[in-house]
Amino acid sequence: MTRFEVMKIHPGRGEWVDELVEVLHAAYRVEAALLGVDDFPPLRQGKEQIRRSPDTWMAAVCGSRVAGVISYERNGSVLTITRLAVHPDFFRRGVASSLLEEVLGHPGITRFEVSTGMKNGPAIRCYRKYGFRTKKIWGKDGILLIGLERE
Known part of the structure; x- marks a missing residue:
């Protein structure tokens, strides 16, 4: 198992923006192929959209590389995961699980929400493993x- 450090990051301050775009685009190209689409809206997100995002961000870092990222919005006791992406070089090494476990450990949350493509079997299996329905x-x-969602 590869060792990762999960940390909160602040792309609005310019932290890790290039690396985030690289991870997101690499992961979204794989998801687009799973979904069978050529024009996948998340692939249009660039550095400026990442910097302006109001989300809270966490990254799984392995050495000097961002292996995966999760972002979320919290509204009272509801936490909505807005992105969960793992660079293909780090697939099946526990990156998504590490990021999810960090977010699912937030105190005071009564419901977690997430959405993904219906044909994205790996993501759906991962969420179901953590009790999402x-x-x-x-x-x-x-x-x-x-x-x-998970309550």
């Missing part, structure tokens, strides 16, 4: 999505 299914931008 299907809340809704809908389409957006020609992609079938699944919303999951």
Whole structure:
């Protein structure tokens, strides 16, 4: 098992922005292939969107590389995971689990929410492993999505 340090980061201050874009785009290219789409909206996110994001960000860092990232919004006792991405070089090494466990340990949260592509089996399996259940299914931008929650 590869060793990671999970840390809170602040892309709004310019921290790790280049690395975040690299990880997000590498992971989203894999997700786009799983979903069978050429035009995947998350791939349009660049440095400026990352810097301006109001989300809270955490990264799993291995040496000098960002292996994975999670971002979320908290609204009272509800925490919505807005991104969870792992660089393909670090697939199946516990990165997503490490990031999820860090976020799921937040005190005072009564419900966690997340959505992903309906054909993204690896992500759905990971969320289900942590007790997430299907809340809704809908389409957006020609992609079938699944919303999951954990209470």
